[in-house]
Amino acid sequence: MDSDGLGDVLDLSKDRSQNQEQRTDMKNKGVYIYQPAKSGKPSGERPSKRRKVSSTNITKEASETEGFVPLLNGDENPECVQLRYNTYKQLWAEQEDRIQVILEDVDAGVLKDVSSFVRETSPETSNGCIPTALVTVGSNVSSLSRLLSRLNDQLKSTNEGGVVVLESGDAPNLKTSLKNIIRAAVTNTEGTDGYQRFLTDRTGPRILGYDLDLLHDYVQRRGTKKLVLALRDSEAFDPGLLTDLFSLFKSWLDRIPFTVLLGISTSVEIFEGRLPRACVAMLQGQHFEVQEAGNCVDRIYEALQTSSDGKMWVGRNITSTLFEKASDYFQTPEAFSRMVKYACMSHFFANPLAVLLGNPDPSILNQNRFCEAIRNLPSFRMFCEDLLEVGSANEARSMIEDDDYLLRAAFDHVNAGQEIMRRIFSAVLLIHTCLQHTQASKKTPVSDISVRALSGELSESPLVEDMLTTLKTLDSEKLGDVLITLPTLAEGSPLTDIQADLKTLLETNSDSLPLRSEYNVNSSVVKTTVVQQRVLLTKGKANLREQDIEYTRIIDRLVSALQVHFAETLIRPQELFMHEAFLFDLRNPLKETFTPRPRFAIERALTSPFDYLMSTITPDAKISAKQPAAAILYQLYLESGALVNVHDLWQAFYGVYQRDENNKCDDRVVMALFYGALSDLKMFGMVKNSRKKTDHLAKSSWMGM
């Protein structure tokens, strides 16, 4: 999977580099056949044999550097390429572990419930019906397979039985589904060879593959106590088939200990409503709910971005793209992490500066080219301008002229920048924890806060201001809670002092708790005065107690400390020198890769074929005979209404050729082209025969939908 994904990216880039070299070649060629390079193998080598383990190892080692190509116009040192690749590998391995931990943690609760349900129920406890666990997964479709594999491991390890997973694709009819169930159940514990042996090594007549006697035999031999049959996408099964299956299971229930587990993506009511009553009557059980995908995605994002040893971050464009995708489409947490992985990979793949994240020895860099690359960065220019503004012209000059000096500065700034990013995200976490206390109803997720922080707007955002205002009104008990949960700020911050002061204050005034600040609603009083038959309301401060005033002072200190801290840490990451090395924020490869547009491409190819085919002749008219016949016909087709007379179409088509060839074209050849083009369009599903009029074609697709 991993190497494949890498291979795809690699191929594309190779094409691009080849393009540059062979541009002249391409121009004459027009069309070329795209030949993907075989991943991990030089093209000349014969295919490696399976048995020879040693030889595959060798090719594998060779492929590791092959994943990445030298950048900087091909002048990059191979060591750098290797280092970029290794850094990426190492970085992602760490992230992947984190994601796995989160995914397992999310499922843990449901897994416990489901496994205890499976262990505790039996046909006797469910009125003779098949024990059924309904698991609603919502749009978090993949979680069920994780859950099932872990349940299977549990059951297998205790020798209680196993889980048979059936997908709608495996169940076209009753016979095949039974065959698949039996095979899956046996291979689950015995392996594929075991299944074959199981079929052949039995006394007695040969049993057909779909006979549940086989399963009965197996259950008796293994002493299976629980055989869980899981339908991953229950809605996609044919209801009639389900009824047949369940009636079979029910009649075998006294011999084979079935438990059915149904994964449902809509709701129990809708699912139940689609089944016949007779089928529902055979099932009884419980309903479990898996956590929504959105929550999971938020946690993954938090773990990836805010870890204390992070080296590389994704910027706000990517973050918003990722979350848009997660909220608008059916998307699994795995798909989310794959997108992040792709972003991370493209950073290391295409950015020569990414090598700095691997702490390289300056000697392996191709200093000349590398420094040139740095000097071309927008952030370098900004940095130099800033240097000039503060009047250190010498420094700016040496940045531009002295390669060694520049490299040293770059290294320093990458490290410093990474530190700043870490602090930004720790501030994000801090705000998030505070918001947990101050926001009553709707909790802002980390992703929202991160987007604002990444665009440098967080410290002045209304979100933070609201938070600070609410913080002021808290009484001493709640404030104590907040302070305990707050992560420690940078060293030497006044927060620890504030905490200590609050503690002493509370200890001395333990009899008059809770303390309220002057900002609290309870501390202000409303005075009513009647002046000339009008009621005037004036708000005034109540007389505060001594300790309350003291408390107000502490709160003021806390709020101002936080404000200072936010103003210091929450800067725009785009202003940092060398931020290109550790912040990846290009929206495009990600968006293009994950939303392919085949229909758009086909339509474009047909309407303006020279976008794809190279032509030396610049056509004067929009439609010309130089274009492929299908493209000509398609453009004529676009001009017509919902019904097209075939003869009219033919006339127009012929007209195009006639105009271009000066009445000298062979109409039989054109007719052949017309037929070919028409059948192409038919194959695309764009026209079909009309039933209303015999000699007409009906249009069945419109452009630009």
Add this chain to the structure above:
Amino acid sequence: MQPTEIARSLSAQWPCRDVQTRQLACLLHPHLPSPPTLVVHGVSATCKSTIISGVLSALETPHAIVRSSECITGRHLLTKILWNTLEAFGQKDEWEKFGKGRCEHVSTLAVLLEECLAARPVEKRGKFVLVLDEIDRQREASPTLLSALARLGELIPSLCVVLVLSSTPRPLFLQNAAVPHISFPPYTRKEAIEILMSSPIPNIEGVPTETISRIYPHFVATIYDTLVGPTAGSIPSFRSICDRLWPQFIAPLVQGETPPGGNTEWDFARLLVKNRQLFRHQGESALVHRIVPETSYTPTERFRKPLAPTAAPSALPSLPYFSTLILTSAYVASHTPQRLDTIFFSKFSSSSLSARNKRAHHRRRLKVLSQAQAEERQQAANNDPSTPNKKGKRVKTRITKSTLSSAFATSSATTSAIGGAGGITGPSTILTARPFPLERLLAIYHAIDPNPPANPIRTGAVADQIYAELATLRRLRLVVPASGHHNGLASTTSGNTSADAGEKWCVNVSGDWIGELAKGIGVEVGEWLAGGLD
């Protein structure tokens, strides 16, 4: 053992089946001649199989029982018959002698069975009974299977074939006269109550036994009269309803409430009056089996909120934004006549007052039409119950008034189609969900999009994204290809997600839920539907 003795011994365990037991015992007695074929029929849960196996084991007649519901094909059934026969004789190890344990045709079966029976040791030769349970439900059975099996007994003298049917047999369905039939009729009221009373009365702590034994018979009879009798319920459902409702019925007594009317003791009538609500709410839901049983109220809980409805349905699922919008467009596309597309969805006139008036006019007209049609249909159905359903008709491409009205005639068909959700039903005035081509869905999507792109020319087409999401919706069976919707044949290829370009699609869920979903993303479905906003 004499047939009467057997009947007596069995009726202790399975009451009210004396006649049938005696008949079976006479016909299957090992020392009396038997008919070659015997048909036992009766609806499900009338104790057919149990009585037969009970009689056979009591008589100690050698027999084999094959459950036809466990056989996948006709061939499987024949093989099973052979094996079970061999097993009954203890000859299972000698399977190779008899067609190598394989049996592909009924004629082979006749030969093999005869060999089997002949191979028995001399002292064991006698009558052999072969019971084929639920043989009328056999999957993939050839049309001649039943009559062929019935003839086995004639070919093999010592064999008696018992066919157990759960449907009422047609006359001469075995192509053979004079086959004895034994009918297992459904239990009458008296019998059903007797059966229930024969099991021990559930004991409840804190209540004297004599009070319970006084009230319980009345309670059982009431349950039968109110819930089980009118719905033709079976004994198991009768029993489960009684078990479920009894603790709640008796709850006022257990809690030690004072009976009304100054009496010192509860009697049945007072309990019944007290529990009127119980029968209305709990009773009716008790009739419907649910996969997840509703949590029954403990007496204390019920006491606090006596009028609380049954457990609230779990929250309806929500879909991602984009999918919701596609589903909504599919729903609207399915429920708007194509003829009216320009009026409902055209962007050119959407804001003008006249367009809105036109829309409202059409909505009202369609609604009136549908109501009139529905009434007419109902009357027709009352007069002649065998009125053929018009659903089978091919949907005409041209929408005339007659096609429209015939579409209305099958009103509320969204719910009557395969996707009809029990709990959630749409308003009955809405048209049948009708198939639509994919391009129409795309066009309607653009029309109802609540957040249209600011510059539609420059933003990329969304069709490709729609296809991807549509595939997911199809997996969830919210939107299905139209061919599967109509004859149910395509649905056998479940899980297949490939689609043809010109293929038509159809929405497969009810309106209320989609309406709710659409409201969540800012689309008012009623605005686009016939009879939607009135």
